[in-house]
Amino acid sequence: MKQATAFSATILPLLFAAASIAAAQHDQQSDQRDRSTHGQQSQPQQQTRPAQPEHRQPSGRPVQAQPRPQPTYGGAYHGGVQSNGPTYGGVHHSGVPQQRDQVRGGFVQSRAGSWKDEHQSWTQRGGYNGYRIPDARFRLYFGREHFFRIYGLPLYFVGGMPRFQYDGYWVTIVDPWPESWGPNWYESDDVYLDNTGDGYYLYDRNYPDYPIAVTVSF
Numbered sequence: 001m002k003q004a005t006a007f008s009a010t011i012l013p014l015l016f017a018a019a020s021i022a023a024a025q026h027d028q029q030s031d032q033r034d035r036s037t038h039g040q041q042s043q044p045q046q047q048t049r050p051a052q053p054e055h056r057q058p059s060g061r062p063v064q065a066q067p068r069p070q071p072t073y074g075g076a077y078h079g080g081v082q083s084n085g086p087t088y089g090g091v092h093h094s095g096v097p098q099q100r101d102q103v104r105g106g107f108v109q110s111r112a113g114s115w116k117d118e119h120q121s122w123t124q125r126g127g128y129n130g131y132r133i134p135d136a137r138f139r140l141y142f143g144r145e146h147f148f149r150i151y152g153l154p155l156y157f158v159g160g161m162p163r164f165q166y167d168g169y170w171v172t173i174v175d176p177w178p179e180s181w182g183p184n185w186y187e188s189d190d191v192y193l194d195n196t197g198d199g200y201y202l203y204d205r206n207y208p209d210y211p212i213a214v215t216v217s218f
Helices: 002-042 100-109 135-141
Strands: 155-158 161-166 169-173 191-195 200-204 207-217
Touching: 100 155, 169 200, 191 207
Parallel strands: none
Antiparallel strands: 155 161, 161 169, 169 207, 191 200, 200 207
């Protein structure tokens, strides 16, 4: 009996100590797991931007981004450029083609009864007060070496007088055209714009001695 009592007195403290150590290790592991979980939750989640929907053409092909068109100056109508189609010079400023008879009727109205009596130079008109083309650009697209035809250019009539667009400028004929010119000169004849010092004039290469006063504007 004394041996059993001595054994119990020796074993029980050891078992109690082992249980205490195991409980402490378990608490330490639980505490580490809790800290790890809390650290993961405290990290901010990265926000992902939703992908932009891809625009597609009716054929199913992706639409390519088009470069922004750059503004052009003049270029479309400069000396020596011929028309690609028979518009008869009848393109209204709104872009609506006019009928050949309408254009012909407009030029009939601006024809002189007696050009020598009705023509006026810019000196006689008191001087030219319109827009003046820069010299560098004038040398590139104006003068007798840079001729063109009026037909096929944007054209309409102001107060019965023709106004057409050339090299990005609007040119308004303020003189009547001579009665000796052919009725369809604006279709068939090469013309050019020149400055004789007092202002701008339109010249027909078939009739170089008949300058017609014009104004230039944007």
